[in-house]
Amino acid sequence: MIYLEKLFDLQDKVVVVTGATGQLGKKICEAYRSCQANVVGLDLTINEKERIEGVDYMEVDISKKDVLVGIFRKIINKYNRFDILINNAGVSTFEPFEERPEESIDQVMGVNLKGTFFCIQSYVNLFDEFKFEKGSIINIASIYGVVSPDYRIYTDCKRKNSEIYGATKAGVIQMTKYFAVHLADRNIRVNAVSPGGVYNPENPQGSDFIKNYSFRCPMKRMANDSELLGAMIYLSSEAASYTTGQNIVIDGGFSAW
Numbered sequence: 482m483i484y485l486e487k488l489f490d491l492q493d494k495v496v497v498v499t500g501a502t503g504q505l506g507k508k509i510c511e512a513y514r515s516c517q518a519n520v521v522g523l524d525l526t527i528n529e530k531e532r533i534e535g536v537d538y539m540e541v542d543i544s545k546k547d548v549l550v551g552i553f554r555k556i557i558n559k560y561n562r563f564d565i566l567i568n569n570a571g572v573s574t575f576e577p578f579e580e581r582p583e584e585s586i587d588q589v590m591g592v593n594l595k596g597t598f599f600c601i602q603s604y605v606n607l608f609d610e611f612k613f614e615k616g617s618i619i620n621i622a623s624i625y626g627v628v629s630p631d632y633r634i635y636t637d638c639k640r641k642n643s644e645i646y647g648a649t650k651a652g653v654i655q656m657t658k659y660f661a662v663h664l665a666d667r668n669i670r671v672n673a674v675s676p677g678g679v680y681n682p683e684n685p686q687g688s689d690f691i692k693n694y695s696f697r698c699p700m701k702r703m704a705n706d707s708e709l710l711g712a713m714i715y716l717s718s719e720a721a722s723y724t725t726g727q728n729i730v731i732d733g734g735f736s737a738w
């Protein structure tokens with residue numbers, strides 16, 4: 482095997498992706514399948530038309546700890562390993578903050594923070610129980626966990642980013658550092674990927690928003706949904722064997738000025 486192939490080899494690894502049928506989840510599942518990994522895709526509901534060939538789908542709400550543990554155990558019983566956990570499931574809420582109801586706050590915190598925590602906790606407990614030797618966790622955070630949204634760009638866009646979303650994503654970045662430190666002795670690396678705005682061809686953001694965002698971004702455009710995958714494959718591979726506790730921001734330079 483040539484050096485580069487060996488460095489990024491993910492063949493036969495078991496990769497579990499949460500939020501697997503969403504915009505980024507689908508791309509993540511496709512990418513790891515094309516690396517010949519065994520991909521298990523988790524989401525609340527799995528519709529037939531959303532399935533990607535070769536991905537093993539299971540339905541679960543990651544904010545329900547007991548059900549989640551059962552699903553993780555089922556994955557390990559089936560594959561005898563669990564190498565890479567990708568905490569990609571995430572939700573937001575878009576009311577003006579003056580009108581934000583408590584249920585919206587609970588929903589965003591329940592999935593983004595509690596759900597991500599339950600996934601990590603369940604994974605690590607089973608990792609210990611099954612005496613696994615090596616693991617990698619990648620948390621999908623956001624640039625809005627690093628900087629505030631710039632409200633000047635949201636003119637015609639109904640999906641204005643919320644403070645609670647940003648707070649949970651900042652929490653995910655902090656949890657990444659916390660667990661990188663606490664799990665280093667177990668040989669589990671924990672890193673985050675923080676995307677900037679990703680263009681959604683199936684449900685495009687408003688044209689003013691795209692124009693304003695592109696003007697504000699040094700690379701003058703939004704991300705394509707495949708532009709996060711290289712960093713994820715890097716972080717989960719041997720190429721990143723000494724990389725833990727990091728947050729790779731992929732935003733075309735948006736947060737650099």
Ligand SMILES: NC(=O)c1ccc[n+]([C@@H]2O[C@H](COP(=O)([O-])OP(=O)(O)OC[C@H]3O[C@@H](n4cnc5c(N)ncnc54)[C@H](O)[C@@H]3O)[C@@H](O)[C@H]2O)c1
Binds near residue numbers: 504523524544
């Ligand atoms: N798209 C972007 O521009 C962007 C930018 C920065 C960060 N992100 C982050 O990337 C991740 C993926 O975003 P996306 O754009 O693909 O969103 P998406 O809404 O298309 O997909 C999210 C998926 O998570 C699933 N999900 C929600 N709650 C769940 C739960 N309780 N249990 C299991 N699954 C659940 C949803 O069903 C959905 O399939 C999210 O964490 C998001 O915050 C996205």
